[in-house]
Every structure is written in structure tokens, then in C-alpha cells.
Amino acid sequence: MNLEGRHIIVTGAAAGIGLGIAKACVAAGAQVTGFDKSLEAEGLAETGAQFVQLDVTDLDAFEAAIAAAHARAGRLDGMVNNAGVTIKVPFLEMTRAQMETLWTVNQRSVLVGCQAAGRIMAEAGKGAIVNIASVHARATNPGHEGYAATKAAIVAMTRAMAWSLGTKGVRVNAISPAMTRTEIVDEAMQTPDLADRFRSWTAEGEVTTVDEIGALAAFLLSDAGAALNGSDVLADRGMSALLDIFDLEGKRNG
Known part of the structure; x- marks a missing residue:
């Protein structure tokens, strides 16, 4: 996973999966520019990455920031679109504003x-x-x-771009994580019952870390992932492999 000399942009890079990806890319030798709407980016700064405060929902500013990062570094070898938002709400109660937020941020x-x-x-x-x-x-x-609709759209777009960009030398792949140990999940796992429940949702009883997702992203960005284009890497530790695995209380059946 050698990214020596390459310039990678990562959105949503100040925390969680985005920070894990930024760290992995820096460790592989890349110059990283991290975008995030939050000004709390100490972890990103510690990696040596360049930080740009940006809200990706301002689409014109987002496009301009990509061009500026390219001009500053003199090259652009990789792009990780990680910024996203989760809104969980009963379907019949979902508002138009919530729909718009999901589609603007995630799609x-x-x-x-x-x-x-x-x-x-x-x-x-x-x-x-x-x-x-x-x-x-x-x-x-x-x-x-x-939320599910926006993430399915990302997978479909990625598949189509395998040809629209692949013929021009640009590979496009997706990663589909399940529960990942972001700061919020780590905090929740301080409660033993929740930690046990989260671990019960995977075949080997482990919860994926942001560093593991970062390693996958670095692999896909590197020449080691050259055979993959239009792929969706399902990083769920088997969570979605079984039907009816949980009862209504969230306990494993069988």
C-alpha cells in the first residue's frame, strides 16, 4: 500500500472514519489534504495533513476547494468522499428538510x-x-x-463511474462499513451491555476500527488495488450475511 509522493484529499477528515483514512494515507507516504466543516481537527493536524475548513454541502465551495488543493500540491492522485450524515427517524415522520439534508450531504x-x-x-x-x-x-x-437510499446511490454511482472514469485511467471504488468504532461508538461501548450487543452483531465478535477502514481505503487508492474498479467492499464482518439474526430486543436468535 505504497502512496509515496501522492496527494490525497479526504472529506470529513477531522474525526471518525475520515481521520482513520487520513492517518492510513499519511502512514503510506501520501500528502493528505483533509476537508471538514468542524474546526476541531487536532487529530488531523497531528498527522501532518493539511486541514481545510469546509462544508461539503456548499457544492461550489467544495469544487473550488478541490481545485485549490490540486493547485497547492501540484497534483491530485486520490479522492476519498467520506463526509456523511446519519438521520434515523420513523419513515412516516421524516420531514422534507431531513430528506434534503441526507441527499445533499450523502449523495x-x-x-x-x-x-x-x-x-x-x-x-x-x-x-x-x-x-x-x-x-x-x-x-x-x-x-x-x-439514509439507506443515499448510501445505495453511492454504490450505484461508483459502479457507473468504473467506465465513465475508468477509460481515462481513474479507478472508482466504494467501501461499505457496518458499525465502526468512531468516537461515538467507543463512548457507547464503555457501557458493558452495549459493548456486548455490538460485538454480538459480527461473526467473530469484534467491532471494526477506523484504522481498519483506513487500511482498506489506502489499499484501494494504491497500486495494490489496481484490479478493483467499480467494486463495493463490504466491510461488515459478516453482519449482513444472515437473515433474522436478531430478535426484537436486539438479541441473537438461535
Whole structure:
């Protein structure tokens, strides 16, 4: 997973999966530019990455920031569209504003990020894009209708871009994580009952870490992932492999 000398942009890079990806790319030798709407980016700064405060829902500013990062570094070799939002609400109570938030953050920003970075990479004749989707694109539950739809859209877009950008030397792949040990999940797992429940949802009883997702992203961005284009890497530790695995109390059946 050698990214020596390459320049990678990561959105939503100040915390969680985005920070894990930024760390992995820096460790593999890349120069990283991290975008995030939060100003609390101490962890990102510690990696040595360049931080840009940006809300990806401002699509014009997002596109301009990609162009500026490219100009500053003199190259753009990889783009990771990670910024996203989760809204869980009973379907019949979902508001239009919530729908708009989900689609603007999770789908439109990814489409714009792919297009803006894709144009730059296509001109250079090489590059790699990684879009962060979710296990909800394949297996979901009530309350996540809008969220699941946006993540399924990311997977579909990624598949189409395998040819629209692949013919120009740019690979596009997705990663679909299940529950991942972000700061929020780690905090919740301080409660033993919740920790046991989360671990029961995977075949080997482990919860994926942000560093593990970061390693997957670095692999897809590197030449080691050259055979993958239009793929969706399901990183759920088997969570979605069984039907009716949980009862209504969230306990494992059988």
C-alpha cells in the first residue's frame, strides 16, 4: 500500500472514519489534504495533513476547494468522499428538510467530489477515488429509509463511474462499513451491555476500527488495488450475511 509522493484529499477528515483514512494515507507516504466543516481537527493536524475548513454541502465551495488543493500540491492522485450524515427517524415522520439534508450531504456532495476530482485526474490520465457508502446500502432496518437510499446511490454511482472514469485511467471504488468504532461508538461501548450487543452483531465478535477502514481505503487508492474498479467492499464482518439474526430486543436468535 505504497502512496509515496501522492496527494490525497479526504472529506470529513477531522474525526471518525475520515481521520482513520487520513492517518492510513499519511502512514503510506501520501500528502493528505483533509476537508471538514468542524474546526476541531487536532487529530488531523497531528498527522501532518493539511486541514481545510469546509462544508461539503456548499457544492461550489467544495469544487473550488478541490481545485485549490490540486493547485497547492501540484497534483491530485486520490479522492476519498467520506463526509456523511446519519438521520434515523420513523419513515412516516421524516420531514422534507431531513430528506434534503441526507441527499445533499450523502449523495450530491459525493457526485460533485467525484466529478471535480475526476476531471483533474482524467486530464493526468491516472488516479483513484474511494467513496464511503454503508452496509445500509444492502441490509437496513426501519428508520433508515432515507439514509439507506443515499448510501445505495453511492454504490450505484461508483459502479457507473468504473467506465465513465475508468477509460481515462481513474479507478472508482466504494467501501461499505457496518458499525465502526468512531468516537461515538467507543463512548457507547464503555457501557458493558452495549459493548456486548455490538460485538454480538459480527461473526467473530469484534467491532471494526477506523484504522481498519483506513487500511482498506489506502489499499484501494494504491497500486495494490489496481484490479478493483467499480467494486463495493463490504466491510461488515459478516453482519449482513444472515437473515433474522436478531430478535426484537436486539438479541441473537438461535
